Amino acid sequence: MDALFIASTMARRGLLTPGDPVRVARQFAALGRWGFGLAGEVRQAAARSPHRIAVLDDERQVTYAELLDRSSRLAAALPVRAGDRVGLLCRNSARMLEALIGVATRGADAVLINTGLSAHQLDAVVRAQGLAAVIHDDEFAGRIAGLPNRIGEKDVDELIGSTPAGATAPPERPGRTIVLTSGTTGVPKGARRPTPGGFGPLCSVIDRIPLRAGERIMIAAPLFHTWGYAGMQIALALRATIVLRRRFDPADVVATLAAHQVTALVAVPVMLQNLLDVPTGYRGLRVAAVSGSALPGGLATRFMDRYGDVLYNLYGSTEASWVSIATPADLREAPTTAGLPPHGTRVTIVDGQIHVSNGMLFEGYTGQDAASRDVVGTGDLGHLDEKGRLYVDGRADDMIVSGGENIFPGEVEDLLAALPQVREVAVVGVADDDWGQRLAAHVVLHPDGRLDADAIRAHVRANLARFSVPRDVVFLDELPRNATGKVLKRELRRNS
Template sequence: MNLGMLLFMPATIAGEQVILIDTSTEAGGGTAREVTYQELLDNVSRTAGMLTMLGVGVGDRVGIFATNSVECVEAIFGGAFVGATVVPMNFRAGAEETAHLLSDSGISVLFTESRYSDLISDNKPDDLEHILVLDDPSSYAAARDEAFELPVPEDVDPDGLCSLLYTSGTTAMPKGVKLTNGAITGYVMNTNDAATGEDMGRMAVAAPLYHIAGLTSMLNALYSGRVVVLLPQFEASSWIDCVQAHAVTHAFLVPTMLARVLEAPNFNHEAFSGLEAVTYGAAPMPPSVIRRAIDMFPPNVAFAGAYGQTETTSTVAVLDPDDHRIEGTDEEKERKLHRLSSVGQVLEDVQVRVVDADSGEVVAPGVIGEVQLQTFRAMDGYWGNEEKTRVTIDDEGWVHTGDLGYLDDDDYLFLAGRTGDMIIRGGENVLPDEVEGVLYDHPSVLEAAVVGLPSEEWGERVAAAAVVRPGSGTSGDDLVAHARERLAPFKRPEFVHLMDELPRTSTGKLLRRDLIPMLDELGS
């Protein structure tokens, strides 16, 4: 099924319903822009006609280098309508990464914004001729409005390429993950019922649409009739204001976003009186952060954790709202507090196994190994990288996630870091996540990161960086002492360097590789 049907179907049922609210127009005192299903469908149909006039068809790649907006959504669906492969790109990329994205994807058309014109111009390949500026009325809107309408999405092969989503590139240049029409539409339609015109609430989408979490949050809400409240970018105080001003009922946040919301000066219960659910994911959630969130948010807000990868077309495991309600007997409360460290249980369309890294054999419950997943939603491979594809997906279709973890006796999945992040000190394995968890338990710590540094004596030594609450007076030595009381000697960080912020990707993933040379120099 064509991705465009996720818009076409509900628009034929509830055409007059407002389905998008674009808050980018509120900058400078303006008002938010509301768009109905029918208005969105009309513009998408003309965008598709415009792309057809430019020679774009099934299998061609259409790039999008822009912040969240109505026009960005139009570009996504317009490309889908003609059967093209949609390539949303990281608009926070630097020059080298931008050049890689534009050339590696082989796009024939690019939608962008005027703020990125110089960056695109300086780094685009010579054969990229068609560039449409979404916020320039004389560019995109003029071309769209003059085009004929493509009223119905093209028929496409379920196994055909729907989207290229580039990974965050924590270890190297981003890789294009190939997601099929069947994978994305199957995930959305298996998770939601189509819109009926009934009030389904409002979903705040602050995660960028180039990320699988932001894209699927938008698609799930739009298909099911939940109004999508688009934020161009995330800022904690603005997000809180948006939730209150637009009566948001549902939201998705990555852990660093949630942590910053808790610290925002305008955090208050009144702002969240209508908020029903917050889903978090896209990066590991420190247990101390979700515990604080449960305590600080009003009781009407239910939390859910989502674990997944771009390679599995979003969520594969969920920690349900009930798991976040710390209620019952002392034993039940203890069990639920422990489960807050997990990512929950896998969904019905997913299989999970944990295997020994050396033998490949499935390990017993409670034993740490590599997490592997099998689902019809698994990627079709990495764009132009067959070698990496073979390493990541085996002959039986198991996705080798690179995540370390274990299953408990109740099939709750617990993560324990990445395979490449393991620190080996004097022959002993040290999981950075365990040490970070101890640091997060200190009341002053807002963020923590642990890495292994080269050591002639031990092979690797343990070091850490942390962000502490302003005015707390907490020093790095205080955190070393805190860890010393709670960890075995070989797991203790030799020092903790305090920073204003930790290096992260735009979606909150920690960039350990950037910390290692910095901490190595400090500790030498």
């Protein structure tokens, strides 16, 4: 990563603004001593902007000085050792940030657990990951009642309150973060995320997504998800004020954006659709950054028509971090594009599949030896246009072969999602005795939308090849989704 790019990007985003010389010296000393993980980022932010509000959640607000103090006390009191794995089963809150930073400060590895997992899946994750403890919100106590070393909300507060303040030293081994893959069957795998080695990874993202130092950023995406976690990392590096809510309610989000004069939103695409269902919008956003699943056809344009040209779409994965970023200009010109690779990232299409190289590829799955990787395949099919912009055609294992023809469900989904009557749609392949597979379209209409199955088929027939016409059309009240907003296509296949 070249130094000129880093310096110019940091200057453009307000990270090189002059400040009190003593605080600036302490800021860079903290990064030099603790590195660019969560423990280092909170320390540099507290050194430079101790009295700035770090987190605003449903219950309280916490300054950077307080966040550092509470996470440091928790680190000293946690009943785990450096190198242990600690599960976090929490919704978005200041307490979750304190726990994440505390675990990292201790030198333990935080395992981010999806709040949508069942008791059986949670038990399997605890065993598969060898968790020494689980820090959890009280609402999940029943799901993990049989597990040892459970640390609830009251326990966290008591550990912090009973531990005196004191200087902390960096652990011999920095704490890492393990993100669970979003598989919907079996036991999710744990992907080891690398710790940034400098300012380069941050600059790669904020060069394309113009987040600035001191921004007020609402992170609506779950913090246990790769994108929500990345948003938190970026926000800490920018010494931003992070606005959190335990649950996503679109009307409450719009009200919160206005009440706190939020200038940036980190979300997943389905949240944008839900925000459009709220009669009133909010025009104070500079940035609405989404990731985690494909943008349905027409959603980007509809959102920007309401909220302004502020939408940025990051395509990536737990294993690859980021692959490409689409700006508002990209999305106006080509609403379904995943955009261009950011600085330092290289994208190639090999046998129709997307492969990526950058400085933040994952280090392997837990249970496997750590490995340095030059290239990772995302498992998605894709293509590039004449401007080098990437398009994601769908999962390689979702491609449907019907009567010898290869069909990408995403093409049919984008076509149908652009209909004004359609709120959302998912297309899957189901077994067929004659054709091998046939298409089944699952459609959710707007409350005032009027369409029947024949109209759906006629629209596809008029715009795509004959073999892309869905034989089955099922109307639903809503699509089944997991806790991160991804459509559960396996469930749709089972019920088709």
